Amino acid sequence: MDILSQFGVQPVLLAAQVVNFLILLFILKRFLYKPVLKVLDERRKRVEESLKNAEEIEKKLLETEEAKNKILEKASLDVQKMLDETKKEIEVMKEEGKVQSEQMAAQIIKKGQEEARAAVEKMEQELMSKLGDIVALGMEKVTGKVLKTSDQKEIIEKTVRGMS
Numbered sequence: 001m002d003i004l005s006q007f008g009v010q011p012v013l014l015a016a017q018v019v020n021f022l023i024l025l026f027i028l029k030r031f032l033y034k035p036v037l038k039v040l041d042e043r044r045k046r047v048e049e050s051l052k053n054a055e056e057i058e059k060k061l062l063e064t065e066e067a068k069n070k071i072l073e074k075a076s077l078d079v080q081k082m083l084d085e086t087k088k089e090i091e092v093m094k095e096e097g098k099v100q101s102e103q104m105a106a107q108i109i110k111k112g113q114e115e116a117r118a119a120v121e122k123m124e125q126e127l128m129s130k131l132g133d134i135v136a137l138g139m140e141k142v143t144g145k146v147l148k149t150s151d152q153k154e155i156i157e158k159t160v161r162g163m164s
Contacts, residue, residue, distance in 0.1 A: 132156040 135155055 128156055131159065135159060 132153070132155070139155070
């Protein structure tokens with residue numbers, strides 16, 4: 001122990017310092033080191049949870065983005081399909097309208113022709129009637145006698161046959 005004394009170490013004081021150090025170590029471990037480790041462990045767990053949540057949120061965001069893209073693609077295809085169908089319907093309607101217009105035009109032309117024929121027939125009848133009157137009047141002046149209605153009709157028919 002003389003060596004320790006030569007270096008200025010006092011054994012009682014060294015033992016007291018070792019005991020003080022152990023007491024301080026126990027107090028620090030009990031009241032400071034464990035709570036600090038506990039806080040650090042909780043913090044580490046929260047950081048891990050936050051990272052997990054961030055990864056889940058990112059996955060959900062990607063899934064949502066993919067779903068949105070799929071929906072947009074489907075909507076685009078549906079719109080294109082609707083446009084194509086509408087174009088086809090417009091073409092069909094044009095054709096139907098064209099056919100209906102042609103039918104209406106044909107009906108109008110046919111009706112006009114029928115009216116024209118009726119008008120021509122009426123004019124022919126009026127002409128025949130007036131021609132008969134003229135012929136009867138001419139015969140009356142030439143022969144000096146009045147013709148009967150049956151005679152007038154016979155002369156008119158012969159005259160019309162001669163004109164044709």
